Amino acid sequence: MGRLISAEFRKILTTKMWWALLIPTVAIAALWSIAGNYLIGALIDQIDNSVVASQLRLNFNNLPWSTLMFARTVNISAIFPIVFGALALSSEINRRTITTSYLTAPNRGSLLSAKLVTYAAWGMLFGVVITGVASIGMAIASRPEQLPDAVSWLEIAASGIVSCMLWTLLGMGVGALFGSPIASIISLLLYTLLVENLIGLALPDHWPGILINGSANGLTGSVASQLVVDKVPNIGALMTGEAQELFTNLIRTAAGAGGAFDWWISGLIFAAWTAVFAVAGWLMSKTRDIT
């Protein structure tokens, strides 16, 4: 297994794909976190300076708003680890290198296991890069009083890294299932960016939270929104009861986790989705004829 994992790492490092995908990943993460945090800062200023807020003595300024932007940044940047994972097996099939890969592995299962381990590691690496860039962008663009504390930051960063890892493995499963890079990438992007949002609109309440994208967003978004929601009573004396609930939902939606479950339930649902596609891709790869 160790031999095959080291071979997988060599496969990745001897082509340009990994950094060709890391460049736009960094760019998107930086753009979203910097622009988004400036935008939130300006928006909160507007609200705080408004007549209503000052009359009601509400102060929105001291909430960790930047975490919402952090979750959003991770979710949008995750499309690159998805593509990276989708190419893991499908590009080998497409390039026909899969023949030699199978011929030099004890069996197909061991090659697929080695790929799973390798791409889990690479997914985490993408996660580290994305959360790192998002954190830097947050530190640059956000008001100091809107930053999370150290423990909260570790929580959202960890959820972001786990999310990227699972996305990579899910992409790999879909790639193995379809066996074609184009088909798997297009269907993955189309689904996560468009199709699921349309389905989500038609579903009531918590239902979007059990879908693939919904649960993935819930993993990062719920952690972030919870950090903000916990501080909602700090806004002012009036933030109680229905007003608090309404405001909480608003925050969750802003974090991209509208209708999602708690972060750990979302995480389990998303992990289950990943397992479904990984197993389906595995079974397909075990039986696929390499002609």
Added chain:
Amino acid sequence: MHDGSGRIVVQGLSKQFGPITAVNNLSFTVEPGSVTGFLGPNGAGKTTTLRMLLGLVRPTAGISTINGLPFEQLGNPGRVVGAVLEAQGFHPTRSARNHLRVYAAAMGVPDQRADQVLELVGLAEAGRRAAGGFSLGMKQRLALATALLGDPQVLVLDEPANGLDPEGIAWLRAFLQSFARTGRTVLISSHLLAEVEQTVDQVVIISRGQTVYYGSLDYLRQSQQSRVLVQAADPQALVAKLQEAGVNMVEQTPDGRLAITGVDRKTVADLAMAASIALYDIQQETVDLEQLFFRLTQGQYTGQQPGYGAPPPGYGPPPGGYGPGAPGYPPADPNQLYTGQQPSAGYAVPQGTPPQGYAPPQQGTPPQGYAPPPPGYDPNQPPSYAPPQQPGTPPQGYAPPAQQYPGFAPPPGTPPVDPQQQYQQPGQQYGGQPYAPPQDQQQPPAGGWGGNA
């Protein structure tokens, strides 16, 4: 663990792709220490068979083993069997050296091995170039380098000569022969017999997914009879004289000449001289191996009845496996052709038509180890492969049986003088061979095995 024998066994292998039967109940054995050719026309199922052997395609039925085990149980298969299946399995932007280092890591051989095999196949200079920029011939060499990476005991090559220049082909030949000479196993597929004729000792010939011949190439070669065409002043007298001398394979051709099978030109001329019969014309005609191969595999596209492709009993594998050591098996010695070893039954040795194209196998000077192209090889010599004939055109010299010479019917017990049949049942002409077909097979199978009827 595998038994380390280097033996490849294919048993009853079948593969169905949807409605298409690519391979149908194929069986053969490849022994170590020899180069075995796996021959058949395009689409005969060669690639599918090799891929089933290597665990890349799941057989519909049957099993195949290398060293006594199915591929996926070999443990670290790259160290046991190396395969050249296609010259396309490279990432276009990955350098040749990196490609090899990836798979060196996968099979656990040191990285220096990558440079060694690059050197071996003559790609040392190009090692740092991206494989996508390689010519087809260079890709074939890189594929061979990949196969050799694990220093395997068994080498499987699917049409490895595709894209190689004549120099590369000659190099490959010498390499494979020296590889086999070290007691290792080589299985090489081709759709051209002439392409591998100099390289292989054994052949497995398949057509439409079924085995039509499997055994030694020499044996197949011996079954290719030459015949002598003479124009005699007194044909009847000549036939009588020939019969007196024990030559019974005589027939008359439509243009009035005599076609005598089983003797050489000199014998006929001497006999005619002794009988004082004037000969106006005498010429020797040979069928080359390629024509025979074509004949064997011809059913593929001509829509013959089922059973056409089935091997006659004379060609079938003997029960209990087919090894070079089997009793009665002709020794795998190409020199046999030229040394005039007399087969039994009084027939003359088939004329040792020198193999077409390249120089005869260099028995005397085996290439040392992984030798460069043999020095005697002349790359400018054009390969003179006989083009396959159009289906329906009888191969030259094997027109439908000519009229029997009146009054000179062969004695009872002699096979009918039918050239087609002679080629189908070589065992009959060489009594004592273990391939003599049973008596009820005197007649060709329905549909005409020679295929031109």
